[in-house]
Amino acid sequence: MSSRNILVLISGNGSNLQALIDASLNGELPAKISWVISSSSTAYGLERASNASIPTAIHELKNYYKDIPKSDKKARSDARKKFNLDLVNLILNDKKNGKPDLIVCAGWMLILSPDFLAPLEKAKIPIINLHPSLPGKFDGINAIERSYKAGQEGEIDEGGCMIHKVIQEVDAGEPLVVKKINVVKGESLESWENRIHQLEHVAIVEGTIKALQELI
Numbered sequence: 001m002s003s004r005n006i007l008v009l010i011s012g013n014g015s016n017l018q019a020l021i022d023a024s025l026n027g028e029l030p031a032k033i034s035w036v037i038s039s040s041s042t043a044y045g046l047e048r049a050s051n052a053s054i055p056t057a058i059h060e061l062k063n064y065y066k067d068i069p070k071s072d073k074k075a076r077s078d079a080r081k082k083f084n085l086d087l088v089n090l091i092l093n094d095k096k097n098g099k100p101d102l103i104v105c106a107g108w109m110l111i112l113s114p115d116f117l118a119p120l121e122k123a124k125i126p127i128i129n130l131h132p133s134l135p136g137k138f139d140g141i142n143a144i145e146r147s148y149k150a151g152q153e154g155e156i157d158e159g160g161c162m163i164h165k166v167i168q169e170v171d172a173g174e175p176l177v178v179k180k181i182n183v184v185k186g187e188s189l190e191s192w193e194n195r196i197h198q199l200e201h202v203a204i205v206e207g208t209i210k211a212l213q214e215l216i
């Protein structure tokens with residue numbers, strides 16, 4: 001099978017990107033990470049990509065909001081629309097890194113709009129996302145902290161992470177991989193978070209392999 005190209009979107013540390021890089025290098029992941037795009041210029045994941053000789057790009061929303069007052073909702077909405085349009089055009093019109101067969105959100109911390117999703121659906125490029133909670137639970141940001149609090153308060157008895165298909169509704173796409181941990185009363189947030197991160201690093205590889213297998 002010809003090597004598939006994966007584009008990874010990040011915003012921060014990049015430990016899940018590193019798991020994908022390692023899996024690609026050791027042959028577990030039958031694909032090449034052809035490009036990494038970060039929503040933050042200070043993301044350590046950019047260094048991880050460069051260390052692996054993977055081309056990178058930075059696409060920051062703050063550059064689109066520059067000089068727009070927070071009170072100007074219309075101008076900020078227009079700027080966000082342009083951010084999404086420019087990002088999808090950057091990806092689809094790139095000649096250097098090759099058209100991605102799959103896009104993986106590995107700690108990408110921005111909601112992707114229909115302006116971004118629709119052209120990729122038309123181009124038949126699937127997108128998957130890593131989320132640190134179980135399907136239908138704690139959608140959105142700060143999921144680890146929220147699930148920890150719920151567990152310690154007896155509202156839930158398990159947590160975990162999932163890899164899911166990305167649709168417009170945030171964290172609501174079909175799950176591809178779900179991994180669970182049990183709540184341990186009295187556990188620290190750091191310990192809970194570490195257990196979830198360990199699961200993530202396995203789930204991100206499994207989920208990416210599964211998404212690649214679903215490609216026509």
Ligand SMILES: Nc1nc2c(c(=O)[nH]1)N[C@@H](CN(C=O)c1ccc(C(=O)N[C@@H](CCC(=O)O)C(=O)O)cc1)CN2
Pocket residue numbers: 105108109110111112113129130131132139140141165166167168169170171172173
């Ligand atoms: N359309 C979709 N976009 C994204 C999805 C998705 O399923 N559908 N998954 C997210 C990843 N994610 C959780 O897994 C997530 C990331 C960020 C947010 C969010 O509310 N971001 C805010 C900014 C938050 C902040 O910086 O304070 C925003 O975009 O305005 C929700 C969910 C990736 N995108």
Ligand SMILES: NCC(=O)N[C@@H]1O[C@H](COP(=O)([O-])[O-])[C@@H](O)[C@H]1O
Pocket residue numbers: 010011012013014015016017045106107108109130131132140141142143197200
């Ligand atoms: N809602 C999205 C979300 O919370 N994603 C989370 O961001 C972290 C990225 O870590 P990394 O940069 O070390 O891969 C991961 O914990 C991932 O689940």
